[in-house]
Amino acid sequence: MTLAVINETELVIRAQNGERNAFNELIRIYAQGVMNVIYRMCGDAQIAEDAAQETFIQAWLHLSSYRLQTSLRSWLYRIAVNAATDILRKEKRILPNALEDLQLKDPQPGPEAILSQGERTALVQKAILSLPDISRAVLVLREYEEMSYHEIADALDIPIGTVMSRLNYARKLLKDKLEQKLFLQVEAENV
Amino acid sequence: MSKHITEWLSAYLDGELRGNQLHQVETHLVECHVCRAELGSLEKLSGLLHEVPAPEFTPPERFAAQVKLRLPHERTFISRTQMIEIGWLMIPVGLLGAWVFISTSFVLGNILATANNLGLLSSISGWLAFGPSSDIYLSATLGQAGILGGNGLNWAEATETFTRMSLPHISLQISIALLYLSWIAIWWTRHTHQQHGQLLEG
DSSP, X not given: OOGGGSXXXXXXXXXXXXXXXXXXXXXXXXXXXXXXXXXXXXXXXXXXXXXXXXXXXHHHHTGGGOOTTSOHHHHHHHHHHHHHHHHHHHOGGGXXXXXXXXXXXOOSOOGGGOOOHHHHHHHHHHHHHTSOHHHHHHHHHHHTTOOOHHHHHHHHTOOHHHHHXXXXXXXXXXXXXXXXXXXXXXXXXXX | OOXXXXXXXXXXXXXXXXXXXXXXXXXXXXXXXXXXXXXXXXXXXXXXXXXXXXXXXXXXXXXXXXXXXXXXTTOOOOOHHHHHHHHHHXXXXXXXXXXXXXXXXHHHHHHHHHHHHTTTTTTTHHXXXXXHHHHSHHHHHHHHXXXXXXXXXXXXXXXXXXXXXXXXXXXXXXXXXXXXXXXXXXXHHHHHHHHHHHHHHO
């Protein structure tokens, strides 16, 4: 039997028993997701990788507290979100002064104000980073990791109702920030 | 027109609504252009969010190797699962130990009592505080009071001796045997369940 066909539970049990190769396999499975979550939270790829390493070290150290009945992905993402939040607290420089940055020179959209793809994604990225941490975490897990509300509730240890309200809030803030410039441009492109 | 349902649109877009709630939102969207426009905005927003690409991260294999190097080497912990498993396996060992201890105590007690009755331990009997009267004082009292006599007294003494000396020992052994049988029954149930699970997985 190869490692690929051994299911996740077996890998976790083996890792809980101190088997480093089994934990290594779990890292391979979840590395991309964890790095992605942290990157979406903090907006810096290098810092996201460092924080992802820290996430897996913490997971290794506390693996005995992980309960097999729960989702490992949710458990890892919880550690990842906490790691990202810690980093954001320590390194405030990562976050742009989003609200100011988002004000473009020309508030009236017109052909001259059409943004390049790069500018557009930068603007969206900044808008995401300007969200409060708790709302951004919910948005990231939903939009980029496509987790269900139930999984998000598990990962962040909050009720499903709170997931809904935070997601509503995050989307409303983003819409308010991006609507004027980008929505009209998207519409123009789709015509 | 009924009240706008903007607070439910996110959940609707995410496919999180079910049953009556889903039906209400769908019905409302048919007749309310404001909420339809709001839903359209949310869809556009989702599209914009997905335009932001993820950077090229270190490949998972290399990343895993990097993390492995940083994992603490001295970690020799026993997981909770392992602790429970070890504790579970120690139960029959503990029961066996208790049985050996009780049996040995009983046999040694009998040997010493017999030796004492034969006068072989006269020099230390005081220290050991042996004496038949301590075992059958109720029968002796009844005999002295004239309530029991002859065969009745003998039977009473024998019954009292058995009750005081052997019954606790037998009760303890039965308890240990019952606990051990229970452990075997649980172990067998778990074992069968695990085999069944493996067959299903297979």
